[in-house]
Amino acid sequence: MKLVTAIIKPHQLDEVKEALEAYGISGMTVSEVSGYGRQRGHSEVYRGAEYTVDFVPKVRVEVLVDDIDATSVADVILKAAQTGRIGDGKIWTVPVDDVVRVRTGERGVDAL
């Protein structure tokens, strides 16, 4: 099993969610996060004093998938989240040892 994590622009969330649902993914975890990449943040000016805001708001989407779906899911997210403008985010995939569904105690692929 794999955990696919994507950091995306907040306003791309709906598109990513719909694309994943269309692909057949039944659940995901979404959290509000902030951070910066190569483009850094932006600057704001208050009474002439300039402040650099490094951490820009992003959304983190996490999806647990079977090994064979991992690459496709990453591609689905990529397609849905891409605007081509700076700050579109990152997607990465890491292996997961075990998954348990809390309600039933099912393990592994059955729990996905």
Next chain:
Amino acid sequence: MNALTLAAADTPFIDSGNTAWVLAAAALVLFMTPGLALFYGGMVRTKSVLNMMMMSFISMGTVGTVWILWGYSEAFGPDVGGGLIGNPFTHFGLKGVLDAIYGFVPATKTAAAAGGIPGPAFVAFQVVFAIIAVALVSGAIADRAKFTAWTVFTVVWATLVYFPAAHWVFAFSGYAAQTGGWIANKAGGMFLGGAGAYDFAGGTAIHINAGAAGLALALVLGKRIGFAKEPMRPHNLTLVMIGAGILWFGWFGFNAGSALGAGAQAAGVWVNTLAATCTAMLGWLLVEKLRDGHFTSLGAASGIVAGLVAITPACATVSPIGALIVGLAAGAGCALAVGLKFRFGFDDSLDVVGVHLVGGLIGTLLIGLLATKGSPTGAAGLTVNEGLFYGGGLSQLGAQALGAFSVLIFSFVVTYLIGLAIHKTMGFRVDEADEAQGVDLSEHAETAYDLSGLSGGRFGSGSAVTTTASAKTKEGAPA
């Protein structure tokens, strides 16, 4: 015993129109202090907004109280010498004021006062000035002052600095006081011969005074942790915009109410107040666009306040065109001045110096250039000493400078001493940990917003129990 008796000889009468306007204006001006709380509150960080707002609100409590006890008498009681201060005991507790009538056109030896206003209406109008003057100072020490120390400061500063300054500027002989203040009165045997400076609604008594006091306190307390290194951006500019709007609204009472009657002068002053504020906003925004590349909302709000400050002393003695000039100069001048704190390294957190001291000086000094008979005061049939641009020479400019810098120096020196005395005894500044965590929590045991969802006790059944337990202990303690 004071002006009322002067008027009494000529059967004074209460003019209901004048009284209605002055009472309404007093309420408008009182509303400025909560407006200031929003204006200042929005400019600080999330962790200290309640403390910032409370510093304004507490001024209503303390200054309102001492005004009734001795403040009114100190400002408008019979002069105890040299036009420097009124006798605080004569009208202690407003003794002898409730049934008085104040003539809004000064009584002279040959003419009686025209339709007057009841003494309490004048008391009400002037106390709201005292309250906001004190509250203004708090902007210089945002995020780091002990609330108790600030509360003590409001009483001491009002008593030793504001009430005397108000006497200098607002107490006219035979008008509201038997013998008035040295800046207000025209030459004629007063202290320094009577400055005869114009300050219609308190540019020196309130804004230069509060600005100089803010500078003194900022120096006593020192810089905030992380000043000029960490971003300390305003946490809620919508509050700032609402506050600026309320200040503009209330300021019509501040300036036009200072005519103490509903007539030509008040109406002209109203228009001048509008005019200057409009160009001041434009002036500030223009500087920003050229310097920083953007028209900012904080700039618009700040420009509004800068214009209101500058037109306050000048609103009755300049023409509407003069008011446009005063506003433009103040908007642009203050926008350039707010950067001074970074250059000189003092932490006047919310720019009390850059906006109120600089704006007050611009307005007060420009009277020396722009005073004209074609002003609301001239239109009301009263004499105006014309300024330099109207062929009046340098004498009025000299009088304005004397008044302005006297208040500036007096306020700075006395405030510095008061601040230092409080700092050395009870301590004026919170400790480092409290400042880092935010003074809302350390000074008031409150926080303004629950933004995280994690701090509201959703995971905190344990902490909720602790809270209840400590609250019980506290309740039990006084018994």
